[in-house]
Structure formats: structure tokens, C-alpha cells
Amino acid sequence: MNFDLKALLRPHIRELKPYTSARDEYSGKDGIFLDANENPFGSITTENFNRYPDPYQQALKERIATIKNVSPSRIFLGNGSDEPIDLLFRAFCNPAQDNVIILPPTYGMYGVSASINAIETISIPLTEDFQLQKEKVLEAVSEKSKILFICSPNNPSGNSLNPNEIEELIQKFPGIVVIDEAYVDFMSGESFVKKLEEYPNLVILQTFSKAWGLASLRLGMAFASEEIISVLNKIKPPYNISGLTQRTVLDALDNTDKMKRMVADILIQRDKLKKELESLDGVIKVFPSDANFLLVKVPNANKAYQDLIGRKVILRNRSNVLLCENCLRITIGTEEENKILIAELKNWLTENS
Numbered sequence: 631m632n633f634d635l636k637a638l639l640r641p642h643i644r645e646l647k648p649y650t651s652a653r654d655e656y657s658g659k660d661g662i663f664l665d666a667n668e669n670p671f672g673s674i675t676t677e678n679f680n681r682y683p684d685p686y687q688q689a690l691k692e693r694i695a696t697i698k699n700v701s702p703s704r705i706f707l708g709n710g711s712d713e714p715i716d717l718l719f720r721a722f723c724n725p726a727q728d729n730v731i732i733l734p735p736t737y738g739m740y741g742v743s744a745s746i747n748a749i750e751t752i753s754i755p756l757t758e759d760f761q762l763q764k765e766k767v768l769e770a771v772s773e774k775s776k777i778l779f780i781c782s783p784n785n786p787s788g789n790s791l792n793p794n795e796i797e798e799l800i801q802k803f804p805g806i807v808v809i810d811e812a813y814v815d816f817m818s819g820e821s822f823v824k825k826l827e828e829y830p831n832l833v834i835l836q837t838f839s840k841a842w843g844l845a846s847l848r849l850g851m852a853f854a855s856e857e858i859i860s861v862l863n864k865i866k867p868p869y870n871i872s873g874l875t876q877r878t879v880l881d882a883l884d885n886t887d888k889m890k891r892m893v894a895d896i897l898i899q900r901d902k903l904k905k906e907l908e909s910l911d912g913v914i915k916v917f918p919s920d921a922n923f924l925l926v927k928v929p930n931a932n933k934a935y936q937d938l939i940g941r942k943v944i945l946r947n948r949s950n951v952l953l954c955e956n957c958l959r960i961t962i963g964t965e966e967e968n969k970i971l972i973a974e975l976k977n978w979l980t981e982n983s
Contacts, residue, residue, distance in 0.1 A: 723744075725747060788917060808834075812840060900924065925954065
């Protein structure tokens with residue numbers, strides 16, 4: 631594949647001399663550390679947090695690399711997936727000049743981050759069954775198109791997009807193709823991480839917030855070529871991942887069996903909840919899902935959403951999103967939570983029939 635990363639980068643990013651922290655200049659573990667203006671007496675807490683963390687999270691990346699079967703040099707860790715999304719805009723998109731292509735309905739932060747960075751978004755909607763219109767995507771490409779965002783499994787629809795069509799877009803799109811795999815652990819298909827060697831323009835986003843149950847720690851992963859990862863490292867804040875987060879996740883990764891058990895339980899509850907929702911009089915449609923949620927079409931979703939809040943059942947109203955009219959997005963809960971949901975929704979449907 632003929633791909634010139636340097637030509638795609640914003641010129642001032644190519645020439646940027648990054649900030650060098652004290653831990654860039656000396657990364658050793660031993661010695662008297664008088665280089666970073668840290669507090670030498672410890673912390674006000676019972677546990678000491680007075681030393682700056684590893685700016686490149688090497689130990690954590692090495693552990694992730696063994697789980698994902700990818701080189702540590704191809705991993706970027708960010709404050710959630712939102713940080714690498716924002717950094718990609720900063721690296722490749724000139725404000726008020728370039729554009730990115732998004733495929734609604736999709737994750738809202740692509741558009742928000744584009745707006746923050748003054749980048750035009752070109753929207754090519756998915757089909758009514760939430761699949762790619764790849765020819766229309768390619769027709770929309772211009773010399774100003776720098777990034778294509780593909781969410782699969784898709785949020786808010788929950789389904790996986792056709793992998794063959796995704797791969798064709800990777801091959802033909804002239805810029806960076808970002809595949810957001812936040813829900814990859816819940817699907818039966820394979821991750822595009824295995825395609826990194828093949829496609830130098832590919833960036834894959836994953837997260838610890840869903841299957842791993844670590845949303846509060848805010849740790850996202852980006853997988854890409856060493857060249858793209860080096861660009862992200864060049865422009866990120868010096869210490870973007872706290873030492874506490876690094877250590878906590880590193881310890882948690884020794885418990886992958888628990889993650890797999892939780893995913894299995896979620897999948898069981900997802901299938902059960904789908905059947906129960908489909909059995910309710912008044913539910914119009916339950917869409918297929920490869921994620922940890924279901925998109926459900928009901929009569930008057932706006933009213934259903936508000937009334938269910940009054941019953942202490944909080945869902946996500948997606949009615950204002952393209953192709954999702956009168957749709958609620960329901961995260962898979964525990965068996966007990968799902969029972970309460972079904973009971974309250976059934977009552978609401980009966981009262982509003």
C-alpha cells in the first residue's frame with residue numbers, strides 16, 4: 631500500500647520539537663531524584679504519590695501487548711479513547727481547511743472533537759439496517775479528507791459493520807482510517823488489530839471501560855503503526871496517564887479470567903433481555919447487537935424515556951439521532967436490573983397503549 635504519513639501530517643507537527651520531561655531525560659529507577667521539582671518528603675496521603683509516573687507507560691504496554699498480540703511500540707494509551715481521537719485531529723487536520731468523514735448514526739465524540747478543532751465533518755449515513763454505503767463514502771473523498779471514522783460494533787445501533795467493506799475502505803481511503811472497537815470484546819468476529827502490518831494508515835481504538843469494567847479509570851488504547859504512535863507520543867501531554875491508573879490496570883490485567891466471565895454473563899443476559907423485550911406488546915423492534923447494549927424501538931420514545939426516569943430506570947434516548955427515531959439504547963444490566971426494566975417498561979407500554 632502506497633502511504634506517505636509525512637505528507638499527511640500538518641507541516642508544523644512534522645517540525646515540532648516535543649516537550650521533554652525529566653523522565654524523558656532519565657528513565658532509570660535508582661538514584662537521588664532532584665530533577666523534576668517533586669516533593670521529596672512524600673504525599674499528604676497515606677500512600678506516596680509524589681513521583682511522576684512513566685510518561686510512556688512501558689510496563690503497562692508490555693502487558694497489554696501480550697494480551698492483544700501486538701508490539702508495545704504499536705500501542706498508545708490515552709485518557710479514554712477521546713484523547714487519541716483529539717490528538718489525531720491535531721496531528722492530521724488543518725483547522726478550517728480539512729475535513730473528516732463520519733458515518734451516522736455513530737459515536738458523538740467524533741463530531742464534537744471535530745468542532746472543537748474547527749474541522750468540517752462530512753456525514754455519509756449508514757443504510758437503514760446500519761451498514762456501510764462504501765461507494766458513497768469514496769465519492770465524498772477529496773484532497774481535504776484526512777480521517778475516516780468507522781465504529782464497529784457501532785454505537786448506538788450495536789451491530790458490527792461488514793468487515794470486507796471496511797477493509798475495502800481502508801485500502802482506498804487516502805488518509806487515516808480509524809476503526810473504533812470499543813465493544814470488540816462482545817462480538818464474535820475478529821479485531822482489525824491483526825491487520826496493522828498490512829495497512830499503515832490504520833488506527834484501531836479500544837477501551838478498558840466496557841468489558842473490563844474500568845470506566846472510572848479512563849484508559850483508552852490506540853493501536854497503529856510505530857510511525858503514527860510516535861506522532862501521538864510527540865504531541866500528547868507529558869504525563870497523560872496517572873501512576874495510580876497505570877498500576878491499578880497493570881494489576882487488573884492479571885485477572886483476565888474474571889473479564890471473560892463477566893463478558894459471558896453479559897452475553898447471556900443480552901440474549902435473554904432481547905427475547906423478553908421482543909415478547910412485550912408495543913415494542914416495535916429490537917435491533918441485532920454485537921455490543922453490551924440493545925437499540926430498541928418503542929412508541930413515543932421521548933415520553934417513555936422521561937416516564938421511566940420517574941420510575942428510576944435510566945436508559946439512553948437516541949430518538950434525535952439519524953435513523954434512530956423513537957429508539958432507546960438499553961445497556962445490559964444484571965439479571966435483577968433487567969427484570970426491573972422489563973416490569974417497568976411493560977407497565978408503561980400497557981398504560982400508554
